[in-house]
Amino acid sequence: MLGIDRYVYRQCLTVLAFIAIGLCFAIWLSQSLRLIELIVNRGVSVGTFLYLALLLLPRFLEVVLPIATFAAILFTYHRLITDSELVVLRATGVSQMGLARPALLVAATASLLGFALSLYFLPTSFRAFKDLQFEIRNNFASILLQEGVFNSITDKVTVYIRQQSPSGELLGLMIQDERVDGRPATLTAERGALAQTDSGPRIVMMNGTRQELDRKTHRLSVLAFDRYIIELGDVRDAPGARWHEPQERYLPELFFPSGTQADRYYGHRLMVEGHQRILAPLYPFAYALLALGCLLGGEFNRRGQTWRLMGAIGIAFGVQVGNIAFNNLANKTPALLPLMHLNLLLPMAAGIFLMLRPRGRRHAAPAAAPAA
Incomplete structure (x- = not known):
């Protein structure tokens, strides 16, 4: 050069x-x-x-x-x-x-x-x-649930919390679960917590009720519980399902x-x-x-x-x-x-x-x- x-x-x-x-x-x-x-x-x-x-x-x-x-x-x-x-x-x-x-x-x-x-x-x-x-x-565990807001996790799962403590405990919980066709369920609890497991994320609910409506028979089932675990494993899509752009x-x-x-x-x-x-x-x-x-x-x-x-x-x-x-x-x-x-x-x-x-x-x- x-x-x-x-x-x-x-x-x-x-x-x-x-x-x-x-x-x-x-x-x-x-x-x-x-x-x-x-x-x-x-x-x-x-x-x-x-x-x-x-x-x-x-x-x-x-x-x-x-x-x-x-x-x-x-x-x-x-x-x-x-x-x-x-x-x-x-x-x-x-x-x-x-x-x-x-x-x-x-x-x-x-x-x-x-x-x-x-x-x-x-x-x-x-x-x-x-x-x-x-x-x-x-990853549901990484989602920041906003207080006083209905958080749409998916099209069929909605979570509401009244308050979240500094330690991560959820107070005043309500979950609307419509993943089972024709049998929507509403869960309420005094408190709960997010948990991450090998099978996927889940919510542990304490002192609450679970109400399920059968839309065919119009029958309402009510269950009171001291401790209830709701699985959210299907909220997370399978890693292999994502199409590479x-x-x-x-x-x-x-x-x-x-x-x-x-x-x-x-x-x-x-x-x-x-x-x-x-x-x-x-x-x-x-x-x-x-x-x-x-x-x-x-x-x-x-x-x-x-x-x-x-x-x-x-x-x-x-x-x-x-x-x-x-x-x-x-x-x-x-x-x-x-x-x-x-x-x-x-x-x-x-x-x-x-x-x-x-x-x-x-x-x-x-x-x-x-x-x-």
């Missing part, structure tokens, strides 16, 4: 790092607020909350990496133009490809990082996130799913996600070529740089919108999948054309005719 290449490469990479970190932090902060309900409603510790939020970072980094690459190249090369450094380099005989080489190396670096994220870190982190989220939401799967699992009924039904979504995993790491090249084509192509004009910047930003915005839109369309209509590839290839081709097209030459004014 030549000295000038190292200089421009280092400048671009530094700006890229700052922009990527800033964008990631902003997105991470906004998305992490959605996880606050796990602390408020589920009693999740702060450490678990931070771990969940950390698992989302690879997804955010994959999104911001192409944008950060585009912004870094645009900023660095615009500064080189305004400082006349590129003019000097051109005057020394450096070709268009020579000027573009550092930016393309930055795009290659971002692309390699993107492939690492797309093929390994993204599915690994997202699967860990969904597994932990699933465990939290289905496309974002959780590695590339072979996307293109060659297991063949379950859910996989066959969502097969087109898996296919679209597989193509997106391959295309996403290549977007740094598309954005880099767009930036280079707009800034290096054509005749140099210091006063026209603002319009070139605005044009590059507008085109990049259109490409990003197209990336999201065509992905959504392909999920609904698989026949539109080629549009995802065109959205990547067309900006790359346009950037190469703008950058390498022959530059216009200014013709000298004709000399004045000699006086007769």
Whole structure:
């Protein structure tokens, strides 16, 4: 790598790092607020909350990496133009490809990082996130029961407590259990406690009654008890029942799913996600070529740089919108999948054309005719 290449490469990479970190932090902060309900409603510790939020970072980094690459190249090369450094380099005989080489190396670096994220870190982190989220939401013992509120544990189990003591004892309990069809049961107790066992969570109720109504005979059965245990093992879904979403799967699992009924039904979504995993790491090249084509192509004009910047930003915005839109369309209509590839290839081709097209030459004014 030549000295000038190292200089421009280092400048671009530094700006890229700052922009990527800033964008990631902003997105991470906004998305992490959605996880606050796990602390408020589920009693999740702060450490678990931070771990969940950390698992989302690879997804955010994959999104911001192409944008950060585009912004870094645009900023660095615009500064080189305004400082006349590129003019000097051109005057020394450096070709268009020579000027573009550092930016393309930055795009290659971002692309390699993107492939690492797309093929390994993204599915690994997202699967860990969904597994932990699933465990939290289905583990009854981790649910924070709110006092004075009817807490819907499932569609068929509702728990009400008047008060919860600092030691965890539940006071003034009422449970509505409709898991047995046609025989709803209402349980009340003076006090109780949550217990976690190998067979699943349960509630131990003390000094209460159990009322069960047979809707066929309209007969009400009442049972008074000193101690009663209600099993809640079926509140928690079986771990193997959870379907792995496309974002959780590695590339072979996307293109060659297991063949379950859910996989066959969502097969087109898996296919679209597989193509997106391959295309996403290549977007740094598309954005880099767009930036280079707009800034290096054509005749140099210091006063026209603002319009070139605005044009590059507008085109990049259109490409990003197209990336999201065509992905959504392909999920609904698989026949539109080629549009995802065109959205990547067309900006790359346009950037190469703008950058390498022959530059216009200014013709000298004709000399004045000699006086007769």
